[in-house]
Amino acid sequence: HIDLNFGCPVPKITRKGGGAALPLHREQFPRLLESAVSAAAGIPVTIKIRMGLDAEFQYYLNIAQLAHTFGIHALTLHARTADQFYAGEARWGAIRRVVQAVPELPIIGNGDVWTAEHALSMLQQTGCAGVGIGRAVLGRPFLFARFNALFSGRVLPPYPVLREVAAIARRHLELMVHYYPEAVAVRRLRKHWKWYFQGFQDARRWMPQLMQAERATEVEALLRKMNSREPYPLAEIWMPRGKRGKQPKVVLPESLRRGLATGRFDITPVTGSGG
Known part of the structure; x- marks a missing residue:
C-alpha cells in the first residue's frame, strides 16, 4: 500500500x-x-x-x-x-x-x-x-514476536538475555552493511546501539569502543563479546526512547x-x- x-x-x-x-x-x-x-x-x-x-x-x-x-x-x-x-x-x-x-x-x-x-x-x-x-x-525488534503471540493467543516469549540481544544487533549490522556503504551503515547504527543495550550492565564496558568503531568487522567483534546471559533490564521497557x-x-x-x-x-x- x-x-x-x-x-x-x-x-x-x-x-x-x-x-x-x-x-x-x-x-x-x-x-x-x-x-x-x-x-x-x-x-x-x-x-x-x-x-x-x-x-x-x-x-x-x-x-x-x-x-x-x-x-x-x-x-x-x-x-x-x-x-x-x-x-x-x-x-x-x-x-x-x-x-x-x-x-x-x-x-x-x-x-x-x-x-x-x-x-x-x-x-x-x-x-x-x-x-x-x-x-x-x-x-x-523482538517486541514484534510478543505482539504476534499476544494477538494469536499464544504464550508470550520471554524477553531476550544480553547475548540474544547482541545476536539481533549483529543481524541489524549485517542488513545495514548490505543496503548502505559500510562507513554510512556503521555511523547510522551508533544511536541504535544505545537503544539495544540501554540498562545492560555487562554491555557498559564495550559501549565506548562500539560508539567509536569505524569498520563493520570491529563492530561485529565487539558485539560477540557481549555473550553473557544477563537478563533483560525490564525497567527499560517502560522508558521512552527516540x-x-x-x-x-x-x-x-x-x-x-x-x-x-x-x-x-x-x-x-x-x-x-x-x-
Whole structure:
C-alpha cells in the first residue's frame, strides 16, 4: 500500500506548510487525497495524522471524514497534537472518538504503545482496527514476536538475555552493511546501539569502543563479546526512547497563520485536552 504521512511536527517541515500543517490547506488537502487515490490506480492508500495543531485547533475528526469520502483505505491517528511533539501522554480517547465518528474507516491507533500489553489495552479501550508501533521497537525488534503471540493467543516469549540481544544487533549490522556503504551503515547504527543495550550492565564496558568503531568487522567483534546471559533490564521497557520533548509552538508559514487568525479554515475549535 501507499502511506502518506501528514503528522510530522518538526519545524523545518511545518514552516513550509508540510507535515502536520498540510491538513490546514482547506482547498488543497481534499484535492491531494483525491489525486493520490486516483493515481494509485487501485493500490490502497493510507494516511497518518495527528489530532491537530494544539488543544484549541484539532482537525482529526474532519480529516477522518474526508479520508473516508475520498477513498482512503485506513487512517493512523497519533493521539498527540503537533505542539506536543513527542512529550506528554498520548490521548487514546481521541482514537476512540474517531472510531465512533467514522466507523466505516479502519483506524490504526498510535502513541505510547511500549509493550504488547499496551497494544492490547489500546485495542480494548478504543476499538481501533490496529496499532501502529514506532519508537517502542528502537533497539527492541523482538517486541514484534510478543505482539504476534499476544494477538494469536499464544504464550508470550520471554524477553531476550544480553547475548540474544547482541545476536539481533549483529543481524541489524549485517542488513545495514548490505543496503548502505559500510562507513554510512556503521555511523547510522551508533544511536541504535544505545537503544539495544540501554540498562545492560555487562554491555557498559564495550559501549565506548562500539560508539567509536569505524569498520563493520570491529563492530561485529565487539558485539560477540557481549555473550553473557544477563537478563533483560525490564525497567527499560517502560522508558521512552527516540524522539521526545515539547516544542513551544508549531511553526507555520505566514499564509496559514493568517488563515487560523481569521477563521478561514474548516477546523472546529475544541475545549479541553482531547483525552
